[in-house]
Amino acid sequence: MTGPAAAEAEDLAxxxxxxxxxxxxxxxxxxxxxxxxxxxxxxxxxxxxxxVFAVLDQLLDSEVPYLSFSGGExxxxxxxxxxxxxACERGAQLKIETNAHYLDPANAARxxxxxxxxxxxxxxxxxxxxxxxxxxxxxxxxxxxxxxNLRDAGVPIEINFSPASFNMHEVDAVVDLAYELGAYSFYxxxxxxxxxxxxxxxxxxxxxxxxxxxxxxxxxxxxxxxxRMRVYFHExxxxxxxxxxxxxxxxxxxxLPNGLVKLINxxxxxxxxxxxxxxxxxxxxxxxxxxxxxxxxxxxxLATDPGKTRTLHQWVYL
Amino acid sequence: xxxxxxxxxxxxxxxxxxxxxRSEKVFTLNPTATAVIREIASGDEATIAxxxxxxxxxxxxxxxxxxxxxxxxxxxRGLIEG
Numbered sequence: 001m002t003g004p005a006a007a008e009a010e011d012l013a014x015x016x017x018x019x020x021x022x023x024x025x026x027x028x029x030x031x032x033x034x035x036x037x038x039x040x041x042x043x044x045x046x047x048x049x050x051x052v053f054a055v056l057d058q059l060l061d062s063e064v065p066y067l068s069f070s071g072g073e074x075x076x077x078x079x080x081x082x083x084x085x086x087a088c089e090r091g092a093q094l095k096i097e098t099n100a101h102y103l104d105p106a107n108a109a110r111x112x113x114x115x116x117x118x119x120x121x122x123x124x125x126x127x128x129x130x131x132x133x134x135x136x137x138x139x140x141x142x143x144x145x146x147x148x149n150l151r152d153a154g155v156p157i158e159i160n161f162s163p164a165s166f167n168m169h170e171v172d173a174v175v176d177l178a179y180e181l182g183a184y185s186f187y188x189x190x191x192x193x194x195x196x197x198x199x200x201x202x203x204x205x206x207x208x209x210x211x212x213x214x215x216x217x218x219x220x221x222x223x224x225x226x227x228r229m230r231v232y233f234h235e236x237x238x239x240x241x242x243x244x245x246x247x248x249x250x251x252x253x254x255x256l257p258n259g260l261v262k263l264i265n266x267x268x269x270x271x272x273x274x275x276x277x278x279x280x281x282x283x284x285x286x287x288x289x290x291x292x293x294x295x296x297x298x299x300x301x302l303a304t305d306p307g308k309t310r311t312l313h314q315w316v317y318l
Numbered sequence: 319x320x321x322x323x324x325x326x327x328x329x330x331x332x333x334x335x336x337x338x339x340r341s342e343k344v345f346t347l348n349p350t351a352t353a354v355i356r357e358i359a360s361g362d363e364a365t366i367a368x369x370x371x372x373x374x375x376x377x378x379x380x381x382x383x384x385x386x387x388x389x390x391x392x393x394x395r396g397l398i399e400g
Contacts, residue, residue, distance in 0.1 A: 011330065012335070065328060093339040177389055230341075
């Protein structure tokens with residue numbers, strides 16, 4: 001009767017998951033930021049209040065079961081809590097992806113009261129020095145306080161770690177810290193060569209040998225925390241992942257702050273615009289867009305030019 | 319008996335899907351499984367067992383076994399509770 005992960009996007013009436021980057025504004029200027037977010041980096045044409053709620057209501061009317069709000073820093077969005085309230089009261093499972101700088105006790109309690117599924121916090125080091133090197137303008141202690149506030153409020157916590165040459169040696173300590181802070185889940189993968197990372201790559205770049213040691217450490221941590229905290233990681237490289245996705249598109253839409261919809265974060269292709277198109281139209285175009293030869297062509301170009309990911313922000317409209 | 323806290327259900331043309339949003343696992347459902355989940359998702363918890371029995375039991379041994387096995391599988395995977 002059932003099959004895990006067997007639902008193909010082509011068979012579904014609507015997406016199962018919408019990852020919505022609600023603003024590009026951010027209080028931090030992270031070295032590796034895929035979105036090139038930062039202070040003053042909000043898009044000039046970000047959706048206004050009416051547009052935001054029109055999109056949200058379409059998603060909820062179509063019973064999209066799972067949403068995430070990210071950024072930039074989503075808590076800087078002027079209607080953040082109203083959006084959270086609307087999504088939760090209409091039954092969606094909602095995850096917030098935040099840098100935790102605005103998670104004071106009152107905000108953490110508010111997220112709990114509204115019923116968010118989880119809050120995912122980025123923690124790229126186990127020390128002030130390492131964390132601060134990646135999270136430019138970030139305050140390590142403030143992040144830890146924010147996560148503790150979530151824990152005290154009873155909000156489920158996920159910790160996310162982005163590897164770089166200068167923080168990989170702390171991964172065991174970060175996993176331990178995540179557990180101490182009360183996380184139920186720890187996730188990491190490979191840092192992508194795109195966005196801000198292109199300029200900072202000489203500081204960030206991880207060799208394959210380093211990745212082998214990194215993933216071996218994570219395998220040990222997975223076993224150590226089995227039954228207490230889920231430690232998981234995505235070991236595959238981007239090319240392998242995208243080749244799989246072309247054959248098996250996930251039922252996932254990536255929505256940008258201005259309402260444009262990306263096929264997947266790691267490709268430059270735009271398959272819809274919520275300022276103009278309905279969810280039904282976008283979903284139909286999403287499903288056919290995966291068969292567009294330009295998509296397969298871009299992916300196969302990555303085999304010979306992995307650095308092509310530096311162009312992901314040069315959007316291509318399908 | 320009810321869907322677990324982080325499990326969402328949606329009907330589709332082919333039947334339905336269950337989405338366990340913590341592990342982000344999706345389970346596809348055939349029409350019979352969808353009918354079972356519809357009962358679990360929308361019903362009064364106190365009477366769910368009776369309603370499942372009324373609906374499926376007596377429709378033949380095969381379907382009765384299938385429904386019982388399915389409910390056991392849902393429970394084993396943590397998709398239902400109570």
